Amino acid sequence: MARAQAVAVEVAAPLAAKIDEGRWPEEAIRALQAEGMGGLTAPATSGGSGLGLRALVEVCEVLGRACASTAITYGMHAVGTAVIAAKATPTQSVSLLEPISAGRHLTTLALSEPGTGSQFWLPQTRLRREDATYVLDGTKSFVTNGSRADSYVMSTVAAEPDAPAGQFSCVVVPDPSDGLVWADQWHGLGMRGNSSRGARLEGVRVPVANLLGAEGDQIWYVFEVVAPYFLMAMSGTYLGIAHASLLEARDHLLRRQHTHTGRSLAGEPVVQHRLGELWARVERTRRLAFWAAEEAETGGPDALPGLASAKAEVADCAVGVANEVMTLMGGIAYRDRAPVERHLRDARAAHVMSPTTDTLRTWTGRALLGMPLLGS
Known part of the structure; x- marks a missing residue:
């Protein structure tokens, strides 16, 4: 995780505003590959790290705090790698997974x-x-x-x-x-x-x-590999947005003072209360996402509703927290190209990136009722 943090802070964050203009985050992706993170979800037998859902959600959160586009770009590479690795032939291990692990190959869905x-x-x-x-x-x-x-x-x-x-x-x-x-x-x-x-x-x-x-294996891949890894990559990315928004609010409240009274905004009980609510929302959502990843990795009975609910809850959290932070910070956050403005725009994609929030809520309910996910 230290390697991901270093790339996030030293490479992704300084370029986040440029990336928001439509530039692909090549510098951060190449830095992650150079740090040996291209093979995060590739098996150790192919030179990869052999890690799974919990590692993916954590890495994507770290990257998402710095730059959401970088996080989702890396996340989709990790998902694609997991799909290739699930039933890889010896030929595919040599031609795809080994170059991926060596940082020479980028894949995606x-x-x-x-x-x-x-x-x-x-x-x-x-x-x-x-x-x-x-x-x-x-x-x-x-x-x-x-x-x-x-x-x-x-x-x-x-x-x-x-x-x-x-x-x-x-x-x-x-x-x-x-x-x-x-x-x-x-x-x-x-x-x-x-x-x-x-x-x-x-x-x-x-x-x-x-x-x-x-x-004919595609449905197996979708629900056994694609969905779990995809949901965790997105959950981590949008958790990062929520956490970054929360930090923007905290730092603003600590800096901001009214010139006519000299009183810091941080001293106002109402903003203390609202910041505390936002922290609790981010933290409980993070705990759900991390637990869902662990439940799925261990084959737990609640893996399916956990994974589906994690991404749905993270979507609500990211949008809600970014929106509330903009209100807490006032006009300074509403200005064009401000960090919180970017966070709110990025967060809004969480609800519409498939599987959509409505689909995930339905899947959760069907799983709890013992019904097939794709039934009529």
């Missing part, structure tokens, strides 16, 4: 599509087999690290023409690849530095060896 919206587990991208090659045709949207990564974990329909409806596959697509065409960077309200882009796949060919697991 490419699951979302324009036609299926937040239901990223239902891809429409087509996959067909021609001898020893898979051919992909389709469109992906909101790809974090789009055009910046060395490979993309992509979801597709199953390749076999007689495969049952609803079977999907995962393959790794290297970049560059002939037929992989990137759209311009998407300009959002916040999270402006994560190079979120759409991509067209026009007859992209990859070796059959790039299939992850077996054909």
Whole structure:
């Protein structure tokens, strides 16, 4: 964690305002790789750290305090690495996981599509087999690290023409690849530095060896690997935003004095009360996220509702705390490009990044009722 903290403080934080202008956080990502953190979720047998959900949520929180775009950019690399590692073949370990662990390869997810919206587990991208090659045709949207990564974990329909409806596959697509065409960077309200882009796949060919697991394994990957790691990466990132907002408020209250009385804002009981409420909200949400990560790592009975609720609660916390901090700090926080203004814009993405908060609340309820998550 000390290495992540050093990169956050020395590299990510000084560049946060520049990254918010739409610049991809290359310096911080390369610094993390240089510090040996590219393989955080890669197995030790491939040179990685072999760490899991708890480490990921902690690292992303540390980075998120400094720069949310940096945190989500790194987080999606770690999620993609975990997906590759879950059923990696010896060939994939050598060609992908070892370079990832050595800091020479950046990966990410490419699951979302324009036609299926937040239901990223239902891809429409087509996959067909021609001898020893898979051919992909389709469109992906909101790809974090789009055009910046060395490979993309992509979801597709199953390749076999007689495969049952609803079977999907995962393959790794290297970049560059002939037929992989990137759209311009998407300009959002916040999270402006994560190079979120759409991509067209026009007859992209990859070796059959790039299939992850077996054909039709995509749903297993989504709910056994993608969802847990994705939810923890996002939870950590948005916890970082909430914590950074809280610190902005505390520091402002300690600095600010009324010139006509000489009295510090920190001496006002009402702001003491409100700051205390915000601290408690951040801390109890952090405890939920850390517990959920541990519950999932140990296969605990409440892993599913814990993971789903963690990201939903973190989303509420990040938006709520950033909003309240802006009120506590007044006009100085409302100005354009102020840190709290950036935190509030970045935090707002937490509710809409799939799985959305509404979806996660529904999944939690269905899990508690013993119902399948994707049932009608």
